[in-house]
Amino acid sequence: KDGHLVVLHDDNLQRTTNGPSRSVGDITLAELKQLDAGSWLDDAFAGERIPTLEETLSLVATRKRGKTIIALNVKHVTRDGEADLVALVEKYKLLDESFAFDQSDDMSHRLKKLNSAFRIGQNVNRQSIDARLEEGLVDCFLLTSTPTAEEVSRLRKRGKQVLFNYGGAGEARRNKQAWRLAAAAGIDGLLTDYPLECRIVWRESRDREKAAK
Helix, strand or coil, rough: CCCCCEECCCCCCCCCCCCCCHHHHHHHHHHHHHCCCCCCCCHHHHCCCCCCCHHHHHHHHHHHCCEEEEEEEECCCCCHHHHEEEHHHHCCHHHEEEEEEEECCCHHHHHHHHHCCCCCCEEEEEHHHHHHHHHHCEEEECCCCCCCCHHHHHHCCCCCCEEEEECCCCHHCCCHHHHHHHHHHHHEEEEEECCCHHHHHHHHHHHHHHHHH
């Protein structure tokens, strides 16, 4: 309500906090910071607070161990918030390691106007790759089909970052073969609800490749 950018998936507070069924845009940051955002998942996380975007970017900048990828899933941001978003990414020197996605094309153009180095991501299906390349707006391609080595190579030659957006819950989104194929295609990263499981599969695949050599 008072214009701060915060990190919360839902607009409504009820699912992931002990707050009421209200929009995050209807309460102040001080009120938001009183909510418990951890107990819904497990008692071990009781008392966790919703972070501001600045708190999150500061933590990443301070503690990251090397180059990382920050996917900023932008929702319900005002024009002033757009300027704040770009300024915060600049402040913490994360322009090369972050991108914004899920915003409208109009917002993407405005973000680029604020800083041409601010990176834009977009979910792209296989049939739309050439059209998105032709438009020239997208820096990070979040492919929604299991990537092939040819697609990754073609996008890399155009200076694009390539991710596989395999997010979502359920058995259909924890397909080990899809994880292996995406890794073999040479992607830069993967969006998943099961990162620890995926990491195990990728490490096993890497170890097998080393042994074969």
